[in-house]
Amino acid sequence: MNLLVTTLFDPTTGKSVWDLSSGEDLLWVMVMIFVTVATGLLLVITLYLAYVLRQALGLKLNTAAKPADNRTAWQKWAGLHTLSTEKDLMLEHAYDGIAELDNPTPPWFMGLFYLTIAFGAIYLLIFHVIGAGNVMEQEYNQEVAVAEKQREAYVKLVAGKINENTVTRLTEAKGLEAGKTLFNQYCTACHGQKGEGKVGPNLTDEYWLHGGSVKEVFHTVTEGVPDKGMISWKKQLNPLQIQQVSSYILSLQGTKPAGAKEPQGEKVAIN
């Protein structure tokens, strides 16, 4: 509920309309001022017109009947007159030879216009008068909550038992192949096409900065090492995928690719 509605319909809060704390409140106050001024002006104009009308009626009553309109319903809806009647619609002025017709604004066009105005009013009403206004945040939280549930259900299904305490090294070809695909997709930018190391360390030697057991590699991939530029992959890869890619990395041991980076970290014997 915005401040304006609160102050109008819930006076118990003891707030004044001028307790502005957000741009939205100020906006509403400005809109109300604008509406008030516009209403006042409209009132003045209406009164004036009524006065003029009374004067005019007092002088003479206009009894001239309009010629019968025998257009089809379609022509009326489209706001079209037959071309042969065009000369009757010609306004008397012309500019550099350009004449103007006194055609009405087509009814379908006015319908469209009023419809869009109604859309605008209802839209603002729903989201900013009835609703709390923080549309984006609500939408986001809802989206994330739904996705979180889905993710949990999925992880439970495919990788329910895999975590950094239970993970084991895969050795069968299928798992390693999947790991290789993932490695090529995500890891080669920093660790090289063959794991030889570029910006990131060499993954094919026996030296490890953050431990070389499958559990430790799983941990490093999952959580990342933000200080050194290794990002956390847990949002993009599920535990099964991390198990696959970790196992593939360990399968690279001793491959001695060309251009391998110098060893970093401690020597760990991998079994």
Next chain:
Amino acid sequence: MNVSINQPAADAASNLVKPGKVSIGQQPPGGETLVERFAYDNKIVRDFAVASIIWGIIGMLVGVIVATQLFAPAANLGNQYTTFGRIRPLHTNAVIFAFVGNAIFMGVYYSLQRLCKTRMFSDVLSKIHFWGWQLIILSAVATLPLGLTSSKEYAELEWPIDIAITLIWVVFGINMFGTIVKRRERHLYVAIWFYIATFVTVAVLHIVNSMEMPVSFLKSYSMYAGVQDALVQWWYGHNAVAFFLTTPYLGMMYYFLPKMANRPVYSYRLSILHFWALIFLYIWAGPHHLLYSSLPDWAQSLGTVFSIMLIAPSWGGMINGLLTLRGAWDKVREDTLLKFMVVGLTAYGMATLEGPLLSLKNVNAIAHFTDWIVAHVHVGALGWNGFLTFAMLYWLIPRIYRTPLYSKKLLNFHFWIGTLGILFYAIPMYISGFTQGMMWKEFTEASVLKYPTFLETTLQILPMHMMRALGGTLYLLGAILMGYNLFKTMAAGKLVANEEAEAYALPVSYKPTGSETYWHRWLERKPFQFLVASLVVILIGSLIELIPTFMVKSNVPTIASVQPYTALEVQGRDLFIREGCVSCHSQLVRPFRSETERYGEYSKAGEFVYDHPFLWGSKRTGPDLHREGGKYPDSWHYHHMNDPTSMSPGSVMPAYPWLITQQLDISNTSAKLRALNKIGVPYDDLAIAQANEDLTKQATEVSGRLAKEGINVKPDREIVALIAYLQRLGTDIKKMETAQK
């Protein structure tokens, strides 16, 4: 051969206005007045026409070059002055302000004189206007490739040029109003209403958006920061479309279309309604460029609803044009100029329906930052502005040169190749935009992003980019043929520099009778009241949107851990601006799961309070960078800037080797901090005085870290500052999280 009224042949010379044979119309009521003889200035019209043709071809050529760079980065010639980031603004400025701008002045100078039955107010002002405008364009051509840019889209030019634009615009205004004041026609025709609204609104937009704090002669910082800067920029940017690309063209459509078709305007009442509704509603719609950004929700909603309400007023212009052709459709079949007009109006109708639909948040969520938007603007630019300009040029030049067009075959060919060009441009871009937008959002059943590597989505759309470049080339070819055709026409004829005309002088006293007592007729007799009325109408929306965003602090929630950039980071940020990185990289993570998973926490308004100017961007050719800080090691950035494909195989980002060789200019560091301090960034005197000591210290640290990773680069190189800035991006908020833990 089809004879058409728009192709004056020697035997159809009666269509041409002959000196002394001008219809002088009826004696205006209100007393006996004399017939006065005068001459229209056609030379200034010709000058603007020639400028529009030349700049149009140049601007489109640059467009084809930048389009090519998007699939073949080598097309930048390995040269820092011709990389995408620097010449993309050159393309937009050239086509908007040089091609379309000159065409507007051509159309206004031609039609205004005839609608007011008088020569332009001052030949001297006309000349100053013409040459001033060309100099401004030349200064854009000189500064943008050098990286001298404010980085605000469609307002990239630096502050001295902004001042020059203001002055020349005022000259145009005086000349226009002078002409209106000495008119020999009592009422202002609808075309002139649009010209007046254009003049006054562009003046307001340009001045407010260009408020800058100069650092030196060619460097400044936007007075506004972050969210406020974004709102002002898109209030300006959207209304540059509205009041530079739309209203003047509607005005010219109201003059040239009835002239070409020889038909009366369909509805005077529709003109009134759609004119006032259009200018009132348009000014509110800017925030639709910032949906799902850090702009407050209420402002975004205003952007949405006012865009929807714009459908009918925009279409009012289209249907008033198309219905003016009612009873003349047989002419459209034969007359290529009317074909140009019909395609132009249809493109306008499509773009103005699509715009509001893109303002719906669920459509925008897919389309924003993609090629869809590029397709949308080009339907408007190539179809509406381009085709109307071509039609006007083809109609005008033979008339003021008193000779038939050199080649009708070429004219026909231009129409078809131009139309084909638009199709080849727009269709691939729609496909590309939709495809990439969907790819960014797609999750696998495992709840992870299906395309976690941004580059995958870019590579997917490269064939579409190639087709687009082909479409652009076809369109350019058409424009070149037009240039040839029209210059041949000029060579064959002789310019009637001063076209003689005559009209009755306006009687001084005037009492409206009959239909002239209609309320709007009063306004049409009063140009200055008309100007004020338009100003009031456009100020309402502007003030209601801008004031609350500026006045109320909580619209930009302050985050304690957000600190000003260090001296080195300021310099790095200026390099980011210089290279036009913002053309391809946004700095705005939207609150979608697909974006927070890909990039990190979504952007908060309070993070941008020291961003003069804001760098949210409007297109993601590459990934968002707002959470780039700390994502990769320094060395990754070094290698990536030196050769992007070494880190991301297949990348279409150009290499920036000069950043590694060039020395950073630190002569202005203190001046920069001082300028930023004046507009609200809290640097104390010590920080300003010691700016370069601090800068060197941090640069040495960065250089040291790089050395550890085996890269030897001196701390005084530009790359060091850029890396420092990139590593800072979006990290302040992480510090807060760490502190909370």
